[in-house]
Amino acid sequence: MGKAENLALPEIGSHALGTGKLPVEQYVSQEFFELEKEHIFRKSWLLAGRESDIKAPGDYQNFMVDAVGVSVVITRGKDQKLRAFYNACTHRGSRLVNAPTGNVRALVCNFHGWGFNLEGELINVPDAGLFADLDPKQEHLKPIHVDVWGGFIFINLAEKPEWTLREYLKPLDDKFDRYLGNKDWSWSFGWRAKFKANWKLIVDAQIEGYHVDMTHRKTIAGAIPGSSTAAYYFPESIGVPCGVAAYRPEDVSRGMQTPMNLLSAKYGATSIYTKPEREFVAEGGEGVLKEDHPLWIFDNYLVFPNIVLFVQKGQILIQRTIPLSADECIWEVDFYHTERPANFGHAFNMEQGVIQIRDVLSEDLYTAEGIHANFKCGAITHVSLNKQEVPLRAYYNRLLSAIDQSQAKEKP
Amino acid sequence: MSTTANATQSCPDIAGLENHFAAWGLPTTEKRLLKRLSSNMEEVRSFYDAMLPRLPEFIEYLNQFPLDAIPKEAHQLAWATLAMCEVDNAINKWNDITLDTGIDILRMIPKKNFPDRGQQ
Numbered sequence: 175m176g177k178a179e180n181l182a183l184p185e186i187g188s189h190a191l192g193t194g195k196l197p198v199e200q201y202v203s204q205e206f207f208e209l210e211k212e213h214i215f216r217k218s219w220l221l222a223g224r225e226s227d228i229k230a231p232g233d234y235q236n237f238m239v240d241a242v243g244v245s246v247v248i249t250r251g252k253d254q255k256l257r258a259f260y261n262a263c264t265h266r267g268s269r270l271v272n273a274p275t276g277n278v279r280a281l282v283c284n285f286h287g288w289g290f291n292l293e294g295e296l297i298n299v300p301d302a303g304l305f306a307d308l309d310p311k312q313e314h315l316k317p318i319h320v321d322v323w324g325g326f327i328f329i330n331l332a333e334k335p336e337w338t339l340r341e342y343l344k345p346l347d348d349k350f351d352r353y354l355g356n357k358d359w360s361w362s363f364g365w366r367a368k369f370k371a372n373w374k375l376i377v378d379a380q381i382e383g384y385h386v387d388m389t390h391r392k393t394i395a396g397a398i399p400g401s402s403t404a405a406y407y408f409p410e411s412i413g414v415p416c417g418v419a420a421y422r423p424e425d426v427s428r429g430m431q432t433p434m435n436l437l438s439a440k441y442g443a444t445s446i447y448t449k450p451e452r453e454f455v456a457e458g459g460e461g462v463l464k465e466d467h468p469l470w471i472f473d474n475y476l477v478f479p480n481i482v483l484f485v486q487k488g489q490i491l492i493q494r495t496i497p498l499s500a501d502e503c504i505w506e507v508d509f510y511h512t513e514r515p516a517n518f519g520h521a522f523n524m525e526q527g528v529i530q531i532r533d534v535l536s537e538d539l540y541t542a543e544g545i546h547a548n549f550k551c552g553a554i555t556h557v558s559l560n561k562q563e564v565p566l567r568a569y570y571n572r573l574l575s576a577i578d579q580s581q582a583k584e585k586p
Numbered sequence: 587m588s589t590t591a592n593a594t595q596s597c598p599d600i601a602g603l604e605n606h607f608a609a610w611g612l613p614t615t616e617k618r619l620l621k622r623l624s625s626n627m628e629e630v631r632s633f634y635d636a637m638l639p640r641l642p643e644f645i646e647y648l649n650q651f652p653l654d655a656i657p658k659e660a661h662q663l664a665w666a667t668l669a670m671c672e673v674d675n676a677i678n679k680w681n682d683i684t685l686d687t688g689i690d691i692l693r694m695i696p697k698k699n700f701p702d703r704g705q706q
Contacts, residue, residue, distance in 0.1 A: 274702065368693075431676065441645070517653055536694060
């Protein structure tokens, strides 16, 4: 491939999904939030955790789907199989676990002591003779669908999910499953915060590159020029409606590269805003990483409804936005790396990368609460979107179709 | 690794930097962030200017040890070196202690692991 051809960037976006303004009710309407709870959070595959955090038999994670008040306990059985149950004792409904994670031999209710094995079967009832006609087989913990892809655990609260997880995640295919599921990944750092804003506003902030030059003018502007981000949308996909790719500028001196950035770039590759002199090791990225493009940094993908997954060489970033109500959400990001710092230089690079991304994220999060208030008070009833913001149209379309199709199916 | 091939490099001469080390040689990113937020630009600049020319030498020195075996007497040096990452943007991009185009940075609570949601 010729060099010039090599440097060509993908199309910045598209008008194919329309050019009209979009309404904003879906961010502030209580009725819409009720529909989201029923038709999205109870029916979508939701990213709940990392399989490597539940390694040994008895390891569990307590995962909350706050919008619908469901607590899920995900455990690994003695047979090594991963299972998920409602965190609810079938006797009188008490929670079985309260800590976010732990290891147990059995799930024992703290109320009266009913005990369930890791397969969810009722195996112990104190003074069972006190019950008139207790059939332990009828008292199995209520199961929840669980599956693993790319090393991540997903759950689905539907009694019968409409799609398998793999169908749901197309066009992300087995190559992504292998790359992201590589056992070398380990959690490095992350943050969480609460916002008085609709959960989707925080997703929106990560699925277009139009904002980069202005929003990030005091941090990374120029290092990833807005014009070097490209919008994707996948109209056929169920669970991955859109995404964004980011490339470095051809002129690597663009953007403010401080002496600290340049020094840290000698020792590692954590900061995505400075071209590193070292690269992360990352196995199995064929078909996932665009390493044939010398300027490519990352692709991100919206995993519907609430995850933005950033994929690059040796680094994964996951943003989760968890609705608490129509007007309030929890935001979280988590970073995974294939390498742990082994010497100080690498740790120094990691520190620089952590702080750079922290400050950039603080800018991404700066607008959501103001936008939410403006939508809520009626100051803004519609928004304009350009071709680079086409992922927001794809997200909106997916949101409406999830609700419309579910409603249509339920009608007699 | 090239830096470890040379036998042990001796501890850098830190004469004149003792006060900076005492102020900024704090053991966690969160403590170093709070130190920046409670400093004025003059203090931050004085720390940055004193440290910057010495950083490559400090990093090379610290690099000769496995990360978990840096001698105790070099911890403050290591932490003060890491504190330079915390003041970089204030000096080079904002000319201010805080970023006025982002949320209050203290709203971002560091997580301990993926499932960590803090106290419920």
